[in-house]
Amino acid sequence: MATYSGVTPRHLAPLVHLLGIVSMVLMALWTKCFRGGYGLSGSGVFNLHPLIMFAGFIFLSSEAIVTYKILSGDKKLQKRVHMIVQGVAIFLAVLGVTFAYKFHLDIGIQNFYSLHSWLGLITITLYLFQWILGFMAFWQQSVAKVKRAELLPWHVFLGLAAYATALATAELGLLEKVTFLEKSESPPLRIWSGEAMLVNIIGIVIFLLGAFVVLTSLIPRSRKDKGYRDLLESWALCFESHEPIGCCSESGTRKSLVNRN
DSSP, X not given: OOXXXXXXXXXXXXXXXXXXXXXXXXXXXXXXXXXXXXXXXXXXXXXXXXXXXXXXXXXXXHHHHHHHHHOOSOXXXXXXXXXXXXXXXXXXXXXXXXXXXXXXXXHTOOSSOSHHHHXXXXXXXXXXXXXXXXXXXXXXXXXXXXXXXXXXXXXXXXXXXXXXXXXXXXXXXHHHHHHHHHHHSSSXXXXXXXXXXHHHHHHHHHHHHHHHHHHHHHSOOXXXXXXXXXXXXXXXXXXXXXXXXXXXXXXXXXXXXXXXX
């Protein structure tokens, strides 16, 4: 296979890191300076919800995806870092939901009625499933090599689907909060106010961050990408030679993910 020499994950990683830091700073600025800061009661406890959820499912999850692509060296180190960072992200997300749940209980608002909350629960479920699948199949390697190779494309797909759902949930959360402030707060938030424009900017940065993270995860490395593309190539070779999947991949130059994961 020809060596890829175009834009690589290492070229895009600094931009992803920068967008992640900028988005975290903007989120902290909004919740601290415009929404009154943090606490364990009243609006303070609710302000912890977007900050912590964002830190987990947007910032840390982005870092986990990109780090797996650019981290060089031992494959097990890549897996370990990816798994730990995603695990912390899930913990922060659960903590963030807890803060929102407490705030709603304190002031008598119904929980889990909006599309934002439904997508949030779906996101947490997908991330938990992904983490458990990754731990059992690729870290503990409790399934056969051929099965791990077959699971890898689905693990990649579900991971990106979960990440996209997290992005959509964050954007919906921003829209829901601003709409509530414009309709229910006294005095209402003006549509061209500094706070409203800041929230719009946060939403745009989230979109850009997500787009570049997905791009980073899909483009190959400078050498032949040792990802799910190798699996598809291996399958094609097997079909051409009429050999069972997993057999031809272990011979000669036809090594595939069966031996790498």
